[in-house]
Amino acid sequence: MRKFSMTLKSDEFYLKAEQLIAAGRFIDSKGWVPATSGNFSARLADGNIAITVSGRHKGRLQTDDIMLIDPQGHSLDGKKPSAETLLHTSIYRRYPDVQAVLHPHSVNATLTARLFQNEIVLEDYELLKALPGIDTHESRIVVPIFANDQDIPRLAAEVEHYLDAHGDIHGYIIAGHGFYTWGASVDDALRHLEALEFLFDIEIRLHGVKRL
Ligand SMILES: CSCCC(=O)C(=O)COP(=O)(O)O
Numbered sequence: 308m309r310k311f312s313m314t315l316k317s318d319e320f321y322l323k324a325e326q327l328i329a330a331g332r333f334i335d336s337k338g339w340v341p342a343t344s345g346n347f348s349a350r351l352a353d354g355n356i357a358i359t360v361s362g363r364h365k366g367r368l369q370t371d372d373i374m375l376i377d378p379q380g381h382s383l384d385g386k387k388p389s390a391e392t393l394l395h396t397s398i399y400r401r402y403p404d405v406q407a408v409l410h411p412h413s414v415n416a417t418l419t420a421r422l423f424q425n426e427i428v429l430e431d432y433e434l435l436k437a438l439p440g441i442d443t444h445e446s447r448i449v450v451p452i453f454a455n456d457q458d459i460p461r462l463a464a465e466v467e468h469y470l471d472a473h474g475d476i477h478g479y480i481i482a483g484h485g486f487y488t489w490g491a492s493v494d495d496a497l498r499h500l501e502a503l504e505f506l507f508d509i510e511i512r513l514h515g516v517k518r519l
């Protein structure tokens with residue numbers, strides 16, 4: 308049985324919590340976290356992680372809806388972290404520069420997985436420059452699409468294997484579910500989320516129309 312000490316949360320925790328709450332409000336305003344879907348996190352300087360409590364509406368988060376976990380995903384305050392916590396912690400473990408992970412359940416991510424199998428290729432878009440390391444529209448990125456899985460440790464392992472084999476990516480889609488992206492700050496992760504969402508939308512319109 309894990310015991311929880313009554314340690315006060317740091318100013319940094321509350322700052323990150325506010326950033327996640329604001330991000331949630333914005334993401335919800337776009338319709339990308341319907342019902343209680345989605346989850347968000349931000350890493351603190353000591354390696355612990357501020358993450359959304361499981362089951363809360365991500366557009367109406369209060370400070371109490373953000374909790375603290377250790378880098379392995381264990382609760383440090385007795386609250387129940389997101390059911391998908393391991394998908395966050397594995398990204399932080401792999402990418403030391405990543406300080407925030409965002410997971411929306413958007414219509415476009417869901418449609419993309421219906422229209423494309425295994426991956427979607429995004430190329431020749433000016434908006435690719437919103438992603439780190441890209442400075443020209445003459446770029447090509449691959450966003451992998453994984454099958455949904457209720458077994459989150461198994462899904463996290465599948466993502467790990469993909470990254471081992473293919474190298475770095477900017478995000479990934481889970482079919483019939485949503486997508487994950489991340490960044491060096493909550494703002495950066497939000498920019499990546501918006502850019503990917505826009506590019507998924509374009510590809511859906513293009514390929515959906517072609518299929519008619
Ligand atoms: C109602 S959405 C099903 C769970 C899910 O996919 C999700 O993103 C939200 O789960 P959490 O435990 O983070 O609230």
Ligand SMILES: [Zn+2]
Pocket residue numbers: 344345346391410412484485
């Ligand atoms: Zn989800």
